[in-house]
Amino acid sequence: MSLREQTTLYASDATTEEQREAFLSGDIPVAVYGLGKMGLPLAAVYAETCGNVVGADIDPDVVSAVNRGDCHVQREPGLDELVSETVAAGALSAVESPTEAARDATIHVAIVPTPITDDDEPDLAILQSVMESIAAGLTPGDLVVVECTVPPGTTRDLLLPMLEAESDLSREEFGVAVCPERTSSGRALQDIRGAYPKVVGGVDEESTRVAELVYGELTDNEVIAVPNETTAEAVKVFEGVYRDVNIALANELAKIADAADISVNEAIETANTQPFCDIHKPGPGVGGHCIPYYPYFLIRQFDEEFSLLTTAREVNDSMPAFTVEKVAELLSEEEKSVSDSRVLVLGLTYRPGVEETRAAPARPICADLTERGADVFAADPVLPNADGFDATKLPLEALADYDFDAAVLVTDHDEFAGIDWAGFDPMVVVDGRNSLDLSWTDHRVYTIGGD
Ligand SMILES: NC(=O)C1=CN([C@@H]2O[C@H](COP(=O)(O)OP(=O)(O)OC[C@H]3O[C@@H](n4cnc5c(N)ncnc54)[C@H](O)[C@@H]3O)[C@@H](O)[C@H]2O)C=CC1
Ligand SMILES: CC(=O)N[C@@H]1[C@@H](OP(=O)(O)OP(=O)(O)OC[C@H]2O[C@@H](n3ccc(=O)[nH]c3=O)[C@H](O)[C@@H]2O)O[C@H](C(=O)O)[C@@H](O)[C@@H]1O
Numbered sequence: 439m440s441l442r443e444q445t446t447l448y449a450s451d452a453t454t455e456e457q458r459e460a461f462l463s464g465d466i467p468v469a470v471y472g473l474g475k476m477g478l479p480l481a482a483v484y485a486e487t488c489g490n491v492v493g494a495d496i497d498p499d500v501v502s503a504v505n506r507g508d509c510h511v512q513r514e515p516g517l518d519e520l521v522s523e524t525v526a527a528g529a530l531s532a533v534e535s536p537t538e539a540a541r542d543a544t545i546h547v548a549i550v551p552t553p554i555t556d557d558d559e560p561d562l563a564i565l566q567s568v569m570e571s572i573a574a575g576l577t578p579g580d581l582v583v584v585e586c587t588v589p590p591g592t593t594r595d596l597l598l599p600m601l602e603a604e605s606d607l608s609r610e611e612f613g614v615a616v617c618p619e620r621t622s623s624g625r626a627l628q629d630i631r632g633a634y635p636k637v638v639g640g641v642d643e644e645s646t647r648v649a650e651l652v653y654g655e656l657t658d659n660e661v662i663a664v665p666n667e668t669t670a671e672a673v674k675v676f677e678g679v680y681r682d683v684n685i686a687l688a689n690e691l692a693k694i695a696d697a698a699d700i701s702v703n704e705a706i707e708t709a710n711t712q713p714f715c716d717i718h719k720p721g722p723g724v725g726g727h728c729i730p731y732y733p734y735f736l737i738r739q740f741d742e743e744f745s746l747l748t749t750a751r752e753v754n755d756s757m758p759a760f761t762v763e764k765v766a767e768l769l770s771e772e773e774k775s776v777s778d779s780r781v782l783v784l785g786l787t788y789r790p791g792v793e794e795t796r797a798a799p800a801r802p803i804c805a806d807l808t809e810r811g812a813d814v815f816a817a818d819p820v821l822p823n824a825d826g827f828d829a830t831k832l833p834l835e836a837l838a839d840y841d842f843d844a845a846v847l848v849t850d851h852d853e854f855a856g857i858d859w860a861g862f863d864p865m866v867v868v869d870g871r872n873s874l875d876l877s878w879t880d881h882r883v884y885t886i887g888g889d
Contacts, residue, residue: 445457445460445461445465445466445544446466446544446577446578446579446580447461447466447544447545447579447580447581447613447648447651447652448578448579448580448581448611448612448613448644448645448648449578449579449610449611449613449644450579454647454651457648457651458651458655461487461488461651461652461655462487462488462655463489464488464489464490464529465490466488466490466544466545467490467491467492467542467543467544467545468484468485468488468490468491468492468543468544468545468546468547469491469492469493469494469536469539469540469542469543469545469546469547469572470484470491470492470493470494470547470549471493471494471495471536471539471546471547471548471549471550471568471571471572472494472495472548472549472550472551472568472586473493473494473495473497473500473501473504473532474495474500474511474549474550474551475511475514475623475626475792475794476549476585476619476621476623476626477493477495477549477550478493478500478504478509478510478511478517478521479511479514479517479520479621479626479627479630480547480549480585480619480621480626480630481493481530481547482517482520482521482524482530482627483520483627483630483631483656484547484656485520485524485529485530486520486523486524486529487655487656488529488655489527489528489529490529491524491529491530491531492530492531492532492533492539492542492543493530493531493532493533493539494532494533494534494535494536494538494539494540494571495532495534496534496536497534498534500532501532501533501534504521504525504530504531504532505525505531505532506525507521507522507525507526508521508522509521509522511626512793512820513623513624513791513792513793513820514623514624514625514626514627515624515625515627515628516627517626517627520627535571536567536568536571536572537571537574537575539571539575540571540572540573540574540575540576541574541575542575543575543580544577544579544580544581545580545581545583545652546572546575546576546580546581546582546583547583547585548565548568548569548572548582548583548584548585548586549585549586549619550564550565550568550586551564551586551727552564552565552586552587552588552731553727553731553796554731554734558734558737558738559734559738560588560589560731560734560735560738560739562588562592562596565584565586565588565597566596566597566600569582569597569600569601569604570600570604572601573600573601573603573604573605574604574605576601576605576607576612577607577612578607578611578612579611579612580612580613581612581613581614581615581645581648581649581652582597582601582612582613582614582615583614583615583616583617583649583652584597584614584615584616584617584618584667584671585617585618585619586618586619587618587619587671587674587675587678587728587732587735588616588671588735589671589675589735589736589738589739590668590671590672590675590735590736590739591668591671591739592671593614593616593641593667593668593671594641594666594667594668597614598614598641598667601614609641613640613641613642613644613645613648613649614640614641614645614667615638615639615640615641615645615646615648615649615667615670616638616639616640616667616668616670616671617636617637617638617639617649617653617670618637618670618671618673618674619674620634620636620637620674620677623791623792623794624791624792630656630657631656631657631658632657632658632659633659634659635657635659635660635661635662636653636656636657636659636660636661636662637661637662637664637670637673637674638650638653638661638662638663638664638670639663639664639665639666639667639668639669639670639671639673640663640666640667641666641667645667646663649661649663650663675732675735675736678728678729678732678733679732679733679736679747679750681718681729682724682729682730682732682733682747682750682751682754683746683747683750684716684717684718685718685719685720685721685724685729685750685754686749686750686751686753686754687717687718687750688702688706688717688718688719688720688721688887689720689721689753689754689756689757689760690753691705691706691717691720691887692720692886692887692888693760695887695888696887696888699888700888701885701887701888701889702720702887702888703719703720703872703885703887703888703889704888706719706720706887719871719872720757720872720886720887721757721799721870721871721886722757722758722760722761722799722800722803722846722848722868722870722871722886723754723755723757723758723761723798723799723802723803723848724754724755724757724797724799725787725788725789725794725795725796725797725798725799725800726788726789726792726794726796726797726798727794727796727797730751730754730755730797731797733747733748733750733751734751757799757886758799758802758803758806759802759806760886761799761803761846761848761868761870761886762776762803762806762807762810762846764868764884764886765781765807765844765846765866765868766810768844768866768868768882768884769843769844769866771866771882772843772866772882774843775811776807776810776811776812776844777810777811777812778811778843779812779813779842779843779844780812780813780815780840780841780842780843780844781807781812781813781814781815781842781843781844781845781846782815782816782817782832782837782840782842782844782845782846783800783803783804783807783814783815783816783817783827783829783845783846783848784816784817784818784845784846784847784848784849784850784851784854784857785800785817785818785847785848785849785850785851785854786798786800786801786804786816786818786821786824786827786829786831786848786849787800787818787820787821787849787851788849789849790849790850790851790852791820791851791852792820793820793821795821795826795827798848798849799848799870800816800818800827800848800849801826801827803846803848804816804827804828804829805828807828808828808829812844814828814829814830815829815830815831815832815840815842816829816830816831816832817831817832817833817834817837817854818831818849818851819834819851819853819854820851834853834854834856834857837857838858838861841862841863841865842862842865843865843866844865844866844867844868845862845865845866845867845868845881846867846868846870847867847868847869847870847871847873847874848870848871849870849871850871850873854873859874859876859879859881860879862881864879864880864881864882865881865882866881866882866883866884867881867882867883867884868883868884868885868886869883869884869885869886869889870886871886872885872886872887872889
C-alpha cells in the first residue's frame with residue numbers, strides 16, 4: 439500500500455492510538471496554507487510535533503525564505519530557531535502552489551487572511567481559493583482544518599459544500615473542523631503550544647474526534663470540543679467583538695472622565711480590582727486586521743443592525759478624530775494653530791512590536807493633521823517606511839535634530855522609552871496610551887482619559 443493508503447484519519451479502520459502513533463511518526467502528511475504571522479508559527483509547531491509539514495504560500499519570497507530555514511516573521515520569540523531546526527530536519531518545507539501542497543496532504547490547515555472589503559463586507563475570496571486547491575487534492579480519510587477567523591456559518595454553508603462539489607468525494611469520506619487560531623503576534627509559539635485551551639468543532643462527530651486527536655498533540659493545554667463547526671467559528675468571533683465593545687466602553691468612559699475631570703485610567707484600574715469588571719484601556723483607536731473587522735463578521739453575516747456592535751465600531755472609529763481635536767485644542771491654548779504646526783506622530787503600526795498597519799489609527803490621525811495643514815512627521819521603529827501614511831518618517835535618532843509644536847503618542851513601542859523629551863523645546867503632547875510620564879518636563883501633556 440502507498441504511504442497515503444496506510445495512514446488516514448477520518449473514518450479510518452485504524453484505532454485512535456494507531457492514528458496518534460502514525461501522526462507523531464510523520465506518516466500523516468500535513469499541509470498548512472498561509473505562512474504569515476500566524477501560519478508560519480503554526481506550521482512550525484505542527485512540524486515539531488509530526489515532522490511532516492508542507493507550507494503553501496503564494497508569496498515566493500516567503501517560500502524561498504522558509505526553504506532556506508529563514509523566518510520572515512519578526513519579533514516572535516523562538517520562531518527563528520524553530521523554523522531553522524524544522525527545515526533543517528526536513529520536517530518543514532514550503533511550496534508556492536496550494537494545489538501542489540494539497541496533493542500529498544492528509545491534514546489540510548487553512549490559515550490565510552480573511553479581511554473585510556472597503557464596504558465592510560467579509561472577504562473570503564482567499565480562503566475560497568485555498569478550499570478549491572484542497573478540494574483538488576482531497577482524498578478519503580483527509581481532515582480539513584479551518585484556523586482562519588470566519589463569520590459563523592461559513593464552514594457549514596460555504597466551505598463544506600465547496601469541498602464536496604469540487605472534490606469527487608462524498609461528505610462521508612472526509613472530515614472538516616473549525617479550530618480557530620487564538621494567538622497574539624509577539625507570543626505566537628507560546629499561544630499555539632497552549633497558553634489557552636484549543637477550541638475544536640467538527641461538521642460531524644468523527645471530524646471533531648480527529649481534530650481532538652491532532653490538537654491534543656499540538657497543545658499542552660486542554661482541547662475543548664464544541665458541538666459543531668459554527669459554534670467554534672462563533673467562539674472566535676465572540677472573543678473579538680467582546681474586545682471591541684469593551685474598548686469602546688473604555689473610550690466612552692475616557693470622554694466622561696474628561697468631563698468629570700478625573701483620570702479614567704485610575705478609575706478603570708480601581709474598578710477592575712473586583713472580579714466582575716475587566717474594563718479595557720482607552721486609546722486613539724482600534725487597529726489590526728482582527729478586532730476592528732470581526733464585528734462585521736456578525737453584522738453583515740446576519741444582516742441585522744446589532745446596534746451595540748455598530749455603536750462600538752462608531753465609538754472606536756471616532757477616536758482618531760478625537761485625538762486630533764485634542765491636539766488642536768492644546769495648540770490653540772498655546773495660541774498656535776495646527777495649520778502652522780510641526781507635529782510628531784509616534785507609532786504607526788496598530789500595536790507595539792507588530793509590523794502590521796491594517797486599520798491602524800495612525801493613518802487617519804496623520805491624514806487629519808495633514809488635512810488641517812500641519813507638517814506631519816512620524817517615528818516607528820518596526821516599520822521600514824511610512825508608505826500609506828501622510829507623514830514624513832524620521833529615524834528615532836534624528837528626532838533630537840527637530841523641534842515640534844506637538845507630539846501624539848499613538849502606539850507605544852518599547853523603543854520610545856529612549857526618547858530624550860528634555861531635548862525638545864516645550865510642546866504639547868497627546869499621550870494616547872497613558873504611557874508617558876513627562877511631569878518633570880515643560881511639555882503640556884493631555885492623556886486620553888486623563889493621567
Ligand atoms: N494576526 C493575528 O493576530 C491573528 C490572525 N488570525 C487569523 O489568521 C488568519 C491569517 O492571519 P495572518 O497570519 O495575520 O495573515 P498575514 O497577512 O500575516 O499572512 C497571510 C499569509 O497568507 C499568504 N496567502 C495569501 N493568499 C494565499 C493563498 N491563496 N494561498 C496561500 N497563501 C496565501 C500571504 O502571502 C501571507 O504570507 C486570518 O484569518 C486571521 O483572522 C487569528 C488570530 C490572530
Ligand atoms: C480577544 C483578543 O484578545 N484577541 C487578540 C487580538 O489581538 P490583536 O493583535 O488584534 O491585538 P489587540 O491587543 O486586540 O489590539 C487591537 C487594537 O485594539 C487596541 N486596544 C487593545 C486593547 C485595549 O485595551 N485598548 C485598545 O485600544 C490596540 O491598540 C490595537 O490597535 O486579536 C487576535 C485575533 O483574533 O486576530 C487574537 O488572536 C488575540 O488574542
